[in-house]
Amino acid sequence: MQKSRKPDQVLQRKRIIPPATKLVSLFGDYGSTEFVLRRGGHLRNVQIAYESWGELSLNQDNAVLIFTGLSPGAHACSSVEDPTPGWWEYMIGPGKPIDTNRFFVVCVNSLGGCFGSTGPSSINTETGKPYGLDFPELTIEDIAKAGHHALHELGIDHLHAVVGASMGGMTALAYALQYPDELDYLVSISSATRALPFTIAIRSLQREIVRNDPIWQSGFYKQEAEPVQGMLTARKLGLLSYRASEEWLQRFNRAKVPTERKQETAFGIEFEIESYLDYNARKFAEVFDANSYLYLSRAMDLFDVAEHGGTVNAGLARILAKRSLIIGVETDILFPIEQQIEIAEGLKKAGRAVDFHYLNSINGHDSFLIDKEHFSPVVEGFFQKTSIALESSSRDPYAN
Amino acid sequence: MQKSRKPDQVLQRKRIIPPATKLVSLFGDYGSTEFVLRRGGHLRNVQIAYESWGELSLNQDNAVLIFTGLSPGAHACSSVEDPTPGWWEYMIGPGKPIDTNRFFVVCVNSLGGCFGSTGPSSINTETGKPYGLDFPELTIEDIAKAGHHALHELGIDHLHAVVGASMGGMTALAYALQYPDELDYLVSISSATRALPFTIAIRSLQREIVRNDPIWQSGFYKQEAEPVQGMLTARKLGLLSYRASEEWLQRFNRAKVPTERKQETAFGIEFEIESYLDYNARKFAEVFDANSYLYLSRAMDLFDVAEHGGTVNAGLARILAKRSLIIGVETDILFPIEQQIEIAEGLKKAGRAVDFHYLNSINGHDSFLIDKEHFSPVVEGFFQKTSIALESSSRDPYAN
Numbered sequence: 001m002q003k004s005r006k007p008d009q010v011l012q013r014k015r016i017i018p019p020a021t022k023l024v025s026l027f028g029d030y031g032s033t034e035f036v037l038r039r040g041g042h043l044r045n046v047q048i049a050y051e052s053w054g055e056l057s058l059n060q061d062n063a064v065l066i067f068t069g070l071s072p073g074a075h076a077c078s079s080v081e082d083p084t085p086g087w088w089e090y091m092i093g094p095g096k097p098i099d100t101n102r103f104f105v106v107c108v109n110s111l112g113g114c115f116g117s118t119g120p121s122s123i124n125t126e127t128g129k130p131y132g133l134d135f136p137e138l139t140i141e142d143i144a145k146a147g148h149h150a151l152h153e154l155g156i157d158h159l160h161a162v163v164g165a166s167m168g169g170m171t172a173l174a175y176a177l178q179y180p181d182e183l184d185y186l187v188s189i190s191s192a193t194r195a196l197p198f199t200i201a202i203r204s205l206q207r208e209i210v211r212n213d214p215i216w217q218s219g220f221y222k223q224e225a226e227p228v229q230g231m232l233t234a235r236k237l238g239l240l241s242y243r244a245s246e247e248w249l250q251r252f253n254r255a256k257v258p259t260e261r262k263q264e265t266a267f268g269i270e271f272e273i274e275s276y277l278d279y280n281a282r283k284f285a286e287v288f289d290a291n292s293y294l295y296l297s298r299a300m301d302l303f304d305v306a307e308h309g310g311t312v313n314a315g316l317a318r319i320l321a322k323r324s325l326i327i328g329v330e331t332d333i334l335f336p337i338e339q340q341i342e343i344a345e346g347l348k349k350a351g352r353a354v355d356f357h358y359l360n361s362i363n364g365h366d367s368f369l370i371d372k373e374h375f376s377p378v379v380e381g382f383f384q385k386t387s388i389a390l391e392s393s394s395r396d397p398y399a400n
Numbered sequence: 401m402q403k404s405r406k407p408d409q410v411l412q413r414k415r416i417i418p419p420a421t422k423l424v425s426l427f428g429d430y431g432s433t434e435f436v437l438r439r440g441g442h443l444r445n446v447q448i449a450y451e452s453w454g455e456l457s458l459n460q461d462n463a464v465l466i467f468t469g470l471s472p473g474a475h476a477c478s479s480v481e482d483p484t485p486g487w488w489e490y491m492i493g494p495g496k497p498i499d500t501n502r503f504f505v506v507c508v509n510s511l512g513g514c515f516g517s518t519g520p521s522s523i524n525t526e527t528g529k530p531y532g533l534d535f536p537e538l539t540i541e542d543i544a545k546a547g548h549h550a551l552h553e554l555g556i557d558h559l560h561a562v563v564g565a566s567m568g569g570m571t572a573l574a575y576a577l578q579y580p581d582e583l584d585y586l587v588s589i590s591s592a593t594r595a596l597p598f599t600i601a602i603r604s605l606q607r608e609i610v611r612n613d614p615i616w617q618s619g620f621y622k623q624e625a626e627p628v629q630g631m632l633t634a635r636k637l638g639l640l641s642y643r644a645s646e647e648w649l650q651r652f653n654r655a656k657v658p659t660e661r662k663q664e665t666a667f668g669i670e671f672e673i674e675s676y677l678d679y680n681a682r683k684f685a686e687v688f689d690a691n692s693y694l695y696l697s698r699a700m701d702l703f704d705v706a707e708h709g710g711t712v713n714a715g716l717a718r719i720l721a722k723r724s725l726i727i728g729v730e731t732d733i734l735f736p737i738e739q740q741i742e743i744a745e746g747l748k749k750a751g752r753a754v755d756f757h758y759l760n761s762i763n764g765h766d767s768f769l770i771d772k773e774h775f776s777p778v779v780e781g782f783f784q785k786t787s788i789a790l791e792s793s794s795r796d797p798y799a800n
Contacts, residue, residue: 133666197652197673198645204674205640207667208633214614219666233608237637240605245598245736252597254704266533266619267607267694271701273597274604294667301671304654333733336645 016287017116018075020082021109023047026149035146041136045125048150049109049116050074051082053092054100056156061390063156064098066107067147067168067175070238070296071284073115076107090372097380102387103160110171111146112138112295120291121223131291133219138295140167140303144174148182158182160390161383165189165368166335167296170303173343176319177308185386186321187379189368190332192339193305193312193346199334202241203297206234210290219291227290234293235281244331244364248273316346322389323353325382327368327375330358334365355382416687417516418475420482421509423447426549435546441536445525448550449509449516450474451482453492454500456556461790463556464498466507467547467568467575470638470696471684473515476507490772497780502787503560510571511546512538512695520691521623531691533619538695540567540703544574548582558582560790561783565589565768566735567696570703573743576719577708585786586721587779589768590732592739593705593712593746599734602641603697606634610690619691627690634693635681644731644764648673716746722789723753725782727768727775730758734765755782 026035026046035046051074056063066076068087077086077093077100092098092105109117112135120135127134151159162183164172169191176186195203213230215221255272256262263269269278305315324347328340337358344356359374361367368375426435426446435446451474456463466476468487477486477493477500492498492505509517512535520535527534551559562583564572569591576586595603613630615621655672656662663669669678705715724747728740737758744756759774761767768775 194654196645197648197654197671198640200654200671201636201640201648201673201677204671204677205633205636208636209609209612211665211667212609212612212629212633229612233605233612236601236605236608240598240601245596245733248597248601254594254597254600265611267611267698271597271600271604273601277601277604298667333645 017049018051018073018082018084020051020079021049021074021116022051023049023116024150024153026146026153035149037136038139038141038145039137043118043136046111046118046146046149047116047122048111048118048146049113050106050150050154051076051079051086052104052106052154053077053079054102054104056104060156061158061160062103063151063159064103064105064161064163065147065151065159065175066092066098066105067143067162067164067171068107068110068113069166069168070293070300071288073113074107074109075115076105087369090376091379097376098163098383099387103383104156106151106154106156108147108150110143110167110296112143112292112299114287114289114292117146119289120219120295121289130223132221133291135291135295138299140170140299141174141178143299144171144178147171148175148179159184161185161187161386163187163189164191166191166365167300169335170300173305173319174303176321177305177315180318180320184322184389185382186319186324187327187382188324188340188343189327189375190329190335190340190365191343192303192335193316193342194303195301196336196339199241200301202237202334203301206237207294207297209234209237210294213290216290219294221290228285231285231288231290231293232278232281235284235288236277238284239277239280241334242364242366244333244362246331247362247364248276250362252276312342313346313349316343317350319347319350319352321352323355323382323386325355325357325379327357327359327378329364329367330360331362332365332367355385417449418451418473418482418484420451420479421449421474421516422451423449423516424550424553426546426553435549437536438539438541438545439537443518443536446511446518446546446549447516447522448511448518448546449513450506450550450554451476451479451486452504452506452554453477453479454502454504456504460556461558461560462503463551463559464503464505464561464563465547465551465559465575466492466498466505467543467562467564467571468507468510469566469568470693470700471688473513474507474509475515476505487769490776491779497776498563498783499787503783504556506551506554506556508547508550510543510567510696512543512692512699514687514689514692517546519689520619520695521689530623532621533691535691535695538699540570540699541574541578543699544571544578547571548575548579559584561585561587561786563587563589564591566591566765567700569735570700573705573719574703576721577705577715580718580720584722584789585782586719586724587727587782588724588740588743589727589775590729590735590740590765591743592703592735593716593742594703595701596736596739599641600701602637602734603701606637607694607697609634609637610694613690616690619694621690628685631685631688631690631693632678632681635684635688636677638684639677639680641734642764642766644733644762646731647762647764648676650762652676712742713746713749716743717750719747719750719752721752723755723782723786725755725757725779727757727759727778729764729767730760731762732765732767755785
């Protein structure tokens with residue numbers, strides 16, 4: 001072979017907070033600025049980044065809160081201020097399934113994230129340095145609580161709906177568990193009541209790959225030298241779990257990259273599937289903070305609805321949403337369809353109204369980001385149903 | 401969190417050639433000591449490590465050749481010389497499914513491996529140093545050819561059967577493709593005619609993890625400092641693909657490790673599934689050569705039966721085995737059942753006799769190593785059938 005390995009292209013960090021993303025400072029617990037976390041840690045001066053679309057109604061009954069998956073920030077959809085497409089552009093907007101002509105939609109960047117909300121890369125005001133691994137242990141419940149408190153700071157005490165997919169779906173469940181009286185409807189897409197061992201293993205390995213990167217420096221790396229190679233490889237493993245083998249068979253099969261794209265490094269890129277993973281993982285590794293990745297990833301492992309009532313079903317029974325939309329995807333290997341059935345069945349057993357949809361999208365766990373064709377009508381139908389309820393129950397008698 | 405990461409326990413290399421493993425020097429191509437590889441490279445003074453059990457019959461018609469998966473050496477089963485259990489102990493031996501009272505069974509360590517056969521960690525006699533990445537590009541066909549030549553050196557020109565599982569199954573196919581007239585029966589377990597993109601991606605990532613380890617040194621690491629941490633993490637990803645989520649759900653679910661086994665490193669082992677992966681991957685990382693891993697892993701990506709005839713089915717039609725046993729496992733995500741069906745159907749289309757078995761083992765791709773209950777009767781039945789044929793066709797009229 002006799003190829004020497006060339007150093008990898010240096011990845012430049014480009015972590016930019018999108019222009020329409022705003023910050024809200026949380027008023028903490030116990031009348032202080034202290035935000036207490038579920039596993040005992042605490043944070044001061046927590047800020048949550050968010051974007052919003054549409055107008056809050058007079059009686060404040062049309063707010064929809066969206067929690068994100070692991071990767072994106074608050075820029076879920078475009079606006080006049082920021083016309084670039086958001087991560088769920090097809091789903092949110094005027095006349096879209098989550099219709100901003102009708103709803104006041106807020107998307108928050110998760111606590112622990114790196115797109116404006118307080119996270120491990122934020123400056124710890126007590127030390128003047130980034131938290132790094134001094135950031136306290138994070139849970140999905142804490143992310144839900146931070147979102148909840150952020151909405152309160154924005155003057156919203158009750159939600160029409162909480163919506164989330166993937167980690168965001170777990171967060172939506174955590175919201176409904178912790179604030180059962182403060183929402184009317186729940187949307188959980190490709191989510192889970194708890195992580196299965198296979199999923200824990202995949203995420204644990206992603207973290208190990210990042211931790212193996214010598215530049216990670218036990219979590220106390222400098223902003224000018226982040227463990228990008230570890231993040232790149234870890235993200236490729238993430239992508240493997242987010243998509244489905246059938247999709248890749250159809251798209252790439254065994255196609256090889258043309259000579260000009262073939263890596264000259266030994267055991268470098270030779271197949272199109274390798275090139276695809278590299279291209280897509282690079283986009284993430286260039287912008288995402290490694291410690292945020294570790295904290296959010298572990299938070300998903302730790303989440304367990306059974307902690308809210310003794311068993312999963314007892315936990316689900318605490319959710320009081322008037323109606324829940326539960327969506328699962330056949331090709332999802334990370335949050336498999338059985339876990340969506342578990343949520344739907346658990347809610348039904350507790351006497352709650354559930355719309356359950358089992359979609360045969362080919363894009364695996366990531367289908368909600370891609371498969372507009374299958375997802376749009378289901379989400380649109382659900383919100384049309386909930387808005388009829390909204391209109392009949394809350395019509396302002398003095399209007400017109 | 402404030403846990404500093406302790407350095408990982410230093411892994412000691414213990415690459416020991418088992419005591420019953422013998423070496424055979426290959427007589428090369430063109431009447432020289434040169435062994436020419438499929439992709440153009442060449443090797444001199446190739447040695448192949450093997451073990452054998454049972455006695456070769458007078459008319460040399462009872463030889464069974466076993467090719468291994470990626471990980472094991474030639475020690476497939478115990479013997480007087482080496483009573484330690486082999487990697488397929490339940491399958492091979494006196495009175496066992498591959499019955500050494502009846503068959504002369506030979507298992508070879510793959511060319512490119514690190515348990516005695518010539519591989520990247522062997523000394524290149526031309527330089528006096530280990531090959532490292534100077535080892536030529538390796539294919540499954542080369543591994544089959546080295547096994548074939550080794551058997552010829554042992555005086556065996558015709559095989560009763562070639563047997564292999566996983567990479568060994570690919571190698572058995574490659575043997576049958578390259579030497580169609582030199583075997584009577586073929587056994588392919590959880591194998592493939594070619595790697596799917598999902599499988600290529602998993603293996604590509606394992607290689608990337610090894611290559612990320614700074615100790616890998618572009619493949620020219622020293623024997624006293626091998627990239628064990630990279631191998632450890634890579635092997636965990638391997639294990640993820642070898643086993644099945646259902647099995648782990650049953651065995652571990654969300655059990656946490658007891659405090660004394662909890663890693664004090666940040667984001668260290670907390671769940672039993674993480675501990676299981678670490679324990680099992682360590683056993684491999686301690687003994688397996690990193691470059692052997694890279695070469696054998698890439699060889700599986702490159703294998704494609706379609707190279708032997710234009711299409712997969714045209715390739716399969718070149719296999720002339722009198723009867724083939726094809727076994728697949730329902731929970732195998734690495735070499736999925738569809739790929740086993742493809743082999744069986746392809747052989748049938750070409751008019752070959754096929755016994756196809758679809759086993760519902762819970763142990764995923766690794767089932768053949770573990771699930772004696774399902775595998776034993778199938779393999780035993782097949783070899784009973786082939787030995788009846790053997791006895792009726794080759795009975796020595798002067799015996800007794």
